[in-house]
Amino acid sequence: MNDQSITVRGRERYRSGVMEYRRMGYWEPGYEPKDTDVIALFRVTPQDGVDPAEACAAVAGESSTATWTVVWTDRLTAAEKYRAKCYRVDPVPNSPGSYFAYIAYDLDLFEPGSIANLTASIIGNVFGFKPLKALRLEDMRLPVAYVKTFQGPATGIVVERERLDKFGRPLLGATVKPKLGLSGRNYGRVVYEALKGGLDFTKDDENINSQPFMHWRERYLYCMEAVNRAQAATGEIKGSYLNVTAATMEDMYERAEFARGLGSVIIMIDLVIGYTAIQSMAKWARRNDMVLHLHRAGHSTYTRQRNHGVSFRVIAKWMRLAGVDHIHAGTVVGKLEGDPNTTRGYYDICREDFNPTKLEHGVFFDQHWASLNKMMPVASGGIHAGQMHQLLDLLGEDVVLQFGGGTIGHPRGIQAGATANRVALEAMIMARNEGRDYVHEGPEILAKAAKTCTPLREALEVWKDVTFNYESTDSPDFVPTASAAA
Amino acid sequence: MRITQGCFSFLPDLTDEQISAQVQYCLEKGWAVNIEFTDDPHPRNTYWEMWGLPMFDLRDAAGIMKELAECRRVYGDRYIRVCGFDSSHGWESVRISFIVNRPKEEPGFRLDRQEVAGRNVRYSTRAYAATRPEGERYGGP
Numbered sequence: 275m276n277d278q279s280i281t282v283r284g285r286e287r288y289r290s291g292v293m294e295y296r297r298m299g300y301w302e303p304g305y306e307p308k309d310t311d312v313i314a315l316f317r318v319t320p321q322d323g324v325d326p327a328e329a330c331a332a333v334a335g336e337s338s339t340a341t342w343t344v345v346w347t348d349r350l351t352a353a354e355k356y357r358a359k360c361y362r363v364d365p366v367p368n369s370p371g372s373y374f375a376y377i378a379y380d381l382d383l384f385e386p387g388s389i390a391n392l393t394a395s396i397i398g399n400v401f402g403f404k405p406l407k408a409l410r411l412e413d414m415r416l417p418v419a420y421v422k423t424f425q426g427p428a429t430g431i432v433v434e435r436e437r438l439d440k441f442g443r444p445l446l447g448a449t450v451k452p453k454l455g456l457s458g459r460n461y462g463r464v465v466y467e468a469l470k471g472g473l474d475f476t477k478d479d480e481n482i483n484s485q486p487f488m489h490w491r492e493r494y495l496y497c498m499e500a501v502n503r504a505q506a507a508t509g510e511i512k513g514s515y516l517n518v519t520a521a522t523m524e525d526m527y528e529r530a531e532f533a534r535g536l537g538s539v540i541i542m543i544d545l546v547i548g549y550t551a552i553q554s555m556a557k558w559a560r561r562n563d564m565v566l567h568l569h570r571a572g573h574s575t576y577t578r579q580r581n582h583g584v585s586f587r588v589i590a591k592w593m594r595l596a597g598v599d600h601i602h603a604g605t606v607v608g609k610l611e612g613d614p615n616t617t618r619g620y621y622d623i624c625r626e627d628f629n630p631t632k633l634e635h636g637v638f639f640d641q642h643w644a645s646l647n648k649m650m651p652v653a654s655g656g657i658h659a660g661q662m663h664q665l666l667d668l669l670g671e672d673v674v675l676q677f678g679g680g681t682i683g684h685p686r687g688i689q690a691g692a693t694a695n696r697v698a699l700e701a702m703i704m705a706r707n708e709g710r711d712y713v714h715e716g717p718e719i720l721a722k723a724a725k726t727c728t729p730l731r732e733a734l735e736v737w738k739d740v741t742f743n744y745e746s747t748d749s750p751d752f753v754p755t756a757s758a759a760a
Numbered sequence: 761m762r763i764t765q766g767c768f769s770f771l772p773d774l775t776d777e778q779i780s781a782q783v784q785y786c787l788e789k790g791w792a793v794n795i796e797f798t799d800d801p802h803p804r805n806t807y808w809e810m811w812g813l814p815m816f817d818l819r820d821a822a823g824i825m826k827e828l829a830e831c832r833r834v835y836g837d838r839y840i841r842v843c844g845f846d847s848s849h850g851w852e853s854v855r856i857s858f859i860v861n862r863p864k865e866e867p868g869f870r871l872d873r874q875e876v877a878g879r880n881v882r883y884s885t886r887a888y889a890a891t892r893p894e895g896e897r898y899g900g901p
Contacts (some may be wrong), residue, residue, distance in 0.1 A: 432853050439803065442767040442844075442856030472770055495879055502883040506871035509763035509887075511803045537883060627850050645850065696770045704768055704778070707785040707856075726772060 276303045276362055292343050294328055299354060300340060301331035305361040307378040313415035314379065314396055315638045318363075319372045319408040319581055327363055329405055330375035334358040336400040338379060355380050367751050372581065374412070386423035389549040389596050397584060408582040414591060415639035422644055424595040428559035428566050430647025431625065431672050434599060437539065437565070438474065438511045443703045444671055445474045446695055447515075449654065449678035453479035458488050462496030464688060468681055469504030469512040471692025476500075477654075477676065478517035480544050480571035490520075490529055498536040515542035515567040515600075523554060530555070534562050542567040542600075545589075549596060556597025567652070568598035580748050587616075587636055590623045593649065600650045606668045608656035613746035614668060624649040625672055633752035650674055658737040659698040659730060663716025666702050675699070685736055690729035697727040761868035763801050766841055766858040776825060779842065779860050783821035786844035791855055792816045793824050794845070795831050799838045799863075799897040800890050811835075814845055832861055837898040839863065863889075863898035 281287075281299045295301065307313055314337070320329035332340075338358035339348070362376040385391040401409050435441055450456070450464045465476045476497075484490035497514045504512045518529040518541050526547070533541050541564055543555050552568065559566040576583035586603075593601050603620040604612035619635035625648045629641040653669055654676035665675055677695050684691030701723035705712045712719060724731035768774060774782070786793050793815055796808035811831045815823060824842070831840055840861035843854050867888040874882040889897040 432851055436806075436853055439765060439806070439857075441854045442858070472764065491879075495881075498883070499881065502871055502885070505803055506869040506885045507761065509761075509801055509803050509869060510765050535880065648850070693770065700768050700770050704771065704782070708778075708781045709785070723771070727770075 279304055288344055288346055288349055290344055290346070295331035295335040295340060296325075296328045298331075298335065298340065298344070299357045300334040300338075300360055301327050302359040302361055305359045305378060307361065307415075308380075310381045310417045310419045311378040311415075312381065312384065312392075312396075312417060312420060313639060314377050314411060315413045316375045316377065317366060317372055317408075317410040317412050317581065318375045318406060321405050321407050324405045326365075326373045327360075330360045330363045330373060330377070332403060332405060333375055333400050333409065334360040334377045336403055337377070337395055337398065338383060356383060358383070369751070372408075381417060381419055384420065386420070387425070387553075389553060389592050393549060393592070401582075410580065410582050411584045411588050413585065413636070413638040414588055415641060416591060416595070418642050418644045421595065421642070421646060424646070425553075425556060425560060425597045426594060426646035427599045427649050428556050428564065428597050428647075429599045431599075431650050432648070434565050434650060437563075438513070440474060440511070442671070443699055444666070444669070445650075445674045446472065446692075446699060447475035447477055447652070447654075447674050447676040448473055448681040448692070449477045449479050449676060450482075451479075451678050451682050453482060454485070455487050458492030458496040461488060461493055462500040464682065465497050465514050466500035466503055467688035468692045469501060469514070470507045471681075471689030472508075472696030473512075473677075473681065473692045474510070475513045475515060475540070475674065475676075477515040477567070477678075478542060480517070480519075480546075480569040482517055483519050491532065494529075494533055494536055494538075498538060501538070511539065513539040513565070515540050517542045517544070517569075518555070519544040519547055523551060526551065526555065527558065530558055530562070530564070534564060538564070540565040540567055542569060543598075544569050544571040546572045549592065552593070552596045552598065559599070560597070565599045566597070567600040568593060568602070570602045578747055585636070585748075587619055587623055590620050590649075591641070594624065594643070594646060598649060599647075600652050600674060602654055603651035605653040605655055605657050605665070607661050607664050607741070608653065613749040615750050616746070616748055617668070619750075621651050621669065621673070624651045625670075634750055636750040648672070652676060654678065656740075658740060659694045659733045660717075660720065660737050660740075662695075662698040662702045662720060663712050666699075666706065667713045671703075680733070680737065683736075684729065685732055686729060691733065693727065694729040694733035697723050697730045698733075761866055763839070763859070763862070763866055763868075765801070765803065767856055768858045773862070774858070774860060776828075779828070780821045780825050782856070782858065783824045783842060786856060787818055787821060789844070789846070789855070790848075791844035791846045793818065794843055795824070795827055795840060796843060797831060797835045797838045797840045797861075799894060800887060801839050801866075802869075802885065802887050802890065808839070808841065811840075814843075828860060836861065837863055865898070 366372040516533045577586040604617040652674040658680035681691035795811035798808040843857040846855040872884040
């Protein structure tokens, strides 16, 4: 498939009328991407009867300079530079009728430091293009020259840990439940109990903004009373992600400033506020020494199905550029979608300075982050203390483990639930550092820790059989093959 | 109360054997380990006093354990913590920190509230012990 260019050149190229995209210069199998090119990898599923190379060239065309017909005004520009070039098309393994299209974009196509501009090109029009049945943006290679035009995470993992004075273990959090209906006063009670019991953070849920049952100012005031009480009770820095998501930027700034005035270390936004609003809040967070938590509300509408949409690994890359400090990135073992290898790929994108190509994790490109701050991944949804060894093994140390139900649902109350989680975590870290095979000995390590901690014993008993084993809808297309030496 | 700063404060106080294993873990990672002490345990007191410099080229945890014993002898009435520093690019900060010695009594903190405009409150956390001068806060070793 990846043979010769059939691009028409010279005068013939600009004869009025319709011409196949692959003949217009959007299919250049000989093209070698430049170090400064943005590269996108799409999963293209053409309509029946549409030639794969033509479909992929059309994606390149419609996400860069093309329209449906030849226009003479191209000749007023350096058109060949601005055309995105599909340079490679591979059939997707075990998926007849779908193709991976590698498309290179010249850096001059994009405004520096703007996710809105980047995405307006790459996912702007092309996803509704009729000759395609489905289209998915799988991965992107962002050149260092472009990465360096972004602020990146406002705080970053290292500085967040320094500010919180918490090192050597995952951070612990919980989302306040029920997520809707609590008054400010009752809400703050949950925050206080959870933080005093041993969590580092509590969290507003994505849809807690300012509703009839709890105005945002009430929530902030009571949450900060709770945070400060818990700090004094434990001698530790505590935080509660105050969700500043609102209808307008003016409202969000007002809420963020109120949170700052009350001494909060962290605020939160939802993905649904949009890329520009996210970048604005990231700049605000950097100016105001605030950790910025992002809840990926809405992402599954376009990330979950393998044939159409945008992979979460791409969203994670955009968010690292945009500048959030925390991002929900899956739990593997919890209640929400998350294949282990794919999730590992997301975590690497959040936390590493360099991501080597790793097809088995769904990572298609080498990606240099050029010392951009690291994002703290957040694991939330259906996890509990009994899984601590698996969580530590799968997710590592630089992660926020959020036990919402697993804290608040404890039979002896929220403080007991928090303590159970904290003891389980510290016991597991200690065992790991001592060189024990904590993944296999995990249940024993927890049982031993539970001997001196009744809340942990109760938690292990209540949730001992809880697992969420469903087949993943988004797993990598490539599996590692055993090498001869293995 | 029990101050729960550091990595292992929710577990029973570490034995010397357990401390030594954690130190060895740090050394094997190539981190420099140091000992710090304070009698001002405020959560935002970043700079505890250093017991000498971080031990950069140490291989065996025994070296730290000897220093820890000495530090405890002199400042056994105070909080002592062990920290591991990672100098690798992209981190260049503390990787682990845990308390290895506590005062016999931990009186904890008072939360002061200053009511200001509207319903806003300005909070201050004060260690009860820190009302006395440094060195006189926990009754000597």
